[in-house]
Amino acid sequence: MRTQVAIIGAGPAGLFLSLLLQRAGIECVVLEMHTREHVQTRVRAGVLEHGTVQLMHELGVGERLKRLGLEHGGIELRFAGHGHRIDFRELTGGKCVTIYAQHEVIKDLVAARLAANQPLLFEVSDVRLADLESKSPRVHFVREGKSGTLQCDFIAGCDGFHGVCRPAIPSSALQLFDRAYPFGWLGILAQAPPSSQELIYAHHERGFALLSMRSPEISRLYLQCQPEENIENWPDERIWDELQKRLAASGWNLTEGPIIQRGVTGMRSFVTEPMQFGRLFLAGDAAHIVPPTGAKGLNLAVADVRVLAHALAEFYRSGSAEPLHRYSETCLRRVWKVQRFSWWMTSLLHRFADDNAFDQRRQLAELDYVTSSRAAAQSLAENYVGLPME
Numbered sequence: 001m002r003t004q005v006a007i008i009g010a011g012p013a014g015l016f017l018s019l020l021l022q023r024a025g026i027e028c029v030v031l032e033m034h035t036r037e038h039v040q041t042r043v044r045a046g047v048l049e050h051g052t053v054q055l056m057h058e059l060g061v062g063e064r065l066k067r068l069g070l071e072h073g074g075i076e077l078r079f080a081g082h083g084h085r086i087d088f089r090e091l092t093g094g095k096c097v098t099i100y101a102q103h104e105v106i107k108d109l110v111a112a113r114l115a116a117n118q119p120l121l122f123e124v125s126d127v128r129l130a131d132l133e134s135k136s137p138r139v140h141f142v143r144e145g146k147s148g149t150l151q152c153d154f155i156a157g158c159d160g161f162h163g164v165c166r167p168a169i170p171s172s173a174l175q176l177f178d179r180a181y182p183f184g185w186l187g188i189l190a191q192a193p194p195s196s197q198e199l200i201y202a203h204h205e206r207g208f209a210l211l212s213m214r215s216p217e218i219s220r221l222y223l224q225c226q227p228e229e230n231i232e233n234w235p236d237e238r239i240w241d242e243l244q245k246r247l248a249a250s251g252w253n254l255t256e257g258p259i260i261q262r263g264v265t266g267m268r269s270f271v272t273e274p275m276q277f278g279r280l281f282l283a284g285d286a287a288h289i290v291p292p293t294g295a296k297g298l299n300l301a302v303a304d305v306r307v308l309a310h311a312l313a314e315f316y317r318s319g320s321a322e323p324l325h326r327y328s329e330t331c332l333r334r335v336w337k338v339q340r341f342s343w344w345m346t347s348l349l350h351r352f353a354d355d356n357a358f359d360q361r362r363q364l365a366e367l368d369y370v371t372s373s374r375a376a377a378q379s380l381a382e383n384y385v386g387l388p389m390e
């Protein structure tokens, strides 16, 4: 097999890239290790930045998003038992975010790719990359028990944090920046109408809590927990009891309901520099991880592949490899700003093991500042709805 761009991974990065390349008339093949069913039901992120929503409409995959997505013009920061709204529309000239689950995005992208009869191969195993520094790199893989080789001009490593693309780069060529947090998130999906129209980020002495939602019938809720928390220790009553305590505010009630999904997610900040080696370009979680507090993981993956698609289009249109050479540099400017924001939101809202009374007072003062200063609230709002795409 031969193609222009081999894309490893059918997550948000790989699938958005495939549609962007398709639109630019560039051939690509997507190789994914899991089944279609698996990638379309994997519960993950749910907040889409303004620019991500716009891109879905531009790519002609926004019909269900328009119908089912919930536009949010703000969030609530809740601390010391009171809620304070950050009004995105007012602070950012009319921008908002949209709640639409990542697996719904994936369904829309997969459907568009397959409807256009473009290659998207599921259940591919043993992916190995070769000749990355040549003009014709190769991807070896196994599918339906047969070995195959995909020859291409470029490889896009969109295979997430645990994929094979980043490890295919000699470690001496990479610099890794890493921060692990001393806590995780216990997340649930509950069959309960959301108790708020917008997300509530709660700072509490017992730890952080987040109220989010997937639809008018389904709530998504999170609790700060130990990084290696055993979910078995959290029966339904304990989860609801803790959520009730951390989210409590006078005159407000948290609606409970059957828990239909639960899990613990670790929290880390991670960046690979550079995000390219020879003809391999890393995008999304393969290159960086953010703690989910800023709701940025998926959106950052989309921002990367926009830059990559633009650079590849320029290469095939004019022969200029300049934008490709600058791919890392271009992406990393935005990546580090998003890292900063995600770290800041995390530090603002969570309890840390070595917190003392001073740290808690300082956090409360910062929350008070963010919710009472227009300049501070505007900074939060412009980051949350999404910094400009390159």
Ligand SMILES: Cc1cc2nc3c(=O)[nH]c(=O)nc-3n(C[C@H](O)[C@H](O)[C@H](O)COP(=O)(O)OP(=O)(O)OC[C@H]3O[C@@H](n4cnc5c(N)ncnc54)[C@H](O)[C@@H]3O)c2cc1C
Pocket (backbone or CB within 6 Å): 008, 009, 010, 011, 012, 013, 014, 031, 032, 033, 034, 039, 043, 044, 045, 046, 047, 102, 124, 127, 158, 159, 160, 161, 162, 163, 164, 265, 283, 284, 285, 286, 292, 294, 295, 296, 297, 298, 299, 301
């Ligand atoms: C449990 C969980 C919860 C999350 N919750 C949130 C959240 O609430 N908010 C938020 O903003 N972000 C969240 N994130 C992060 C967000 O989902 C990711 O940032 C986003 O999925 C990144 O997209 P991606 O395409 O780069 O990587 P992925 O979505 O990881 O996609 C990579 C794809 O590559 C495939 N793959 C991997 N290895 C290979 C291989 N060797 N060969 C072929 N295919 C391969 C994988 O199966 C996968 O389909 C969460 C992540 C996880 C894991």
